[in-house]
Amino acid sequence: MSNLIEIDLSKKLEIKIDNRKPVGLEDLSLSLLSFNKQFHKFVDSETDELTDISSELLIKEVRKGSIVIELVSQASPIIPLLWEGGSLVQWTSLIQNVCNWLLGNTDSAPKDMTKQDLQDWNKIIEPIAKDNGSQMNINVSDGGKVINNFVFNSTEAAVMQNKISRLVEKIDTPEENKHLKKVMYWYQTKFDSSSDTGNKAIIDDISKSALKVIFENNALKEGMLHPDSSLKKPWQELAFVVDVEVQTVRGRPKMYKVLNYYPEYTFDPNDE
Structure with missing residues (x-):
């Protein structure tokens, strides 16, 4: 039953x-x-x-x-x-x-x-x-x-x-393509919050070449565009600590996708 x-x-x-x-x-x-x-x-x-x-x-x-x-x-x-x-x-x-x-x-x-x-x-x-x-x-x-x-x-x-x-x-997305807390500094950017074109940066730990940069969301862009004023440097002269996903073409890094940004670690790369 x-x-x-x-x-x-x-x-x-x-x-x-x-x-x-x-x-x-x-x-x-x-x-x-x-x-x-x-x-x-x-x-x-x-x-x-x-x-x-x-x-x-x-x-x-x-x-x-x-x-x-x-x-x-x-x-x-x-x-x-x-x-x-x-x-x-x-x-x-x-x-x-x-x-x-x-x-x-x-x-x-x-x-x-x-x-x-x-x-x-x-x-x-x-x-x-x-x-x-x-x-x-x-x-x-x-x-x-x-x-x-x-x-x-x-x-x-x-x-x-x-x-x-x-x-x-x-x-x-394979986890090996994700890199946590890497130092990134800008090579060139127009930093238009409505566009992902024209932004290139360098992460020495991954590649010595400047690669195209896109962002997970606009909040990340805006946060990096307005760093803490106590740093007394414009954003384009600062180094940022970020989590990124590396996009490759034929096995070679071609683009960074910024997944996260740690504002408390932002610094002037010229400081000794």
Whole structure:
């Protein structure tokens, strides 16, 4: 006899895709499988190994212009409710928080994200990102009454995928290309905060040649443009301590990407 019972039978999570173009079977399948995988991971992270969790995705309805899927959640009877309001309600809130982070509406991820997590989220939103004008509606209802609802459209899905692509690329960057707390001084720069062209610097520990410099964000540029006035030197005559990522071409250093800047270590390179 199975020790699994369905909890919160009145609560259901519904995924509705309002599509404008036919949705590819592979895209839809990968989206739902990734959705299911992330739901399992969410529940597993909130429970212990004695709790047996399973879930099942049910295709409720498919018609021209929309695909409706229901997710049924199950858990062992030792915990009649995993969270206040039910696991599906909390899961939907997490989805919304992840999407808001990927859209740039919040600064930090609501949970630690591995490369596999990011790839799963990329697959979840793929059918929407590929279909201009489409949207995905995720909601939880209790006895037919909607208690949690979140919608994102194709434009937002594309923004999220771009963020995911940058994050995965950052994860894939070999650590040997990153150098911490290196002294950098300027060879030439126009230091236009709106442009990454015309800036070249030297980091003797890496290369004696002056290499092009770009920045992780504009805040780094602005910080280096306005060093502590007590140094009594213009920024272009100072040495800066930075974390950099070295970009290479055919194995030779060609560009520095400044990842971090330590203003407290800025100094005059001509001091003895």
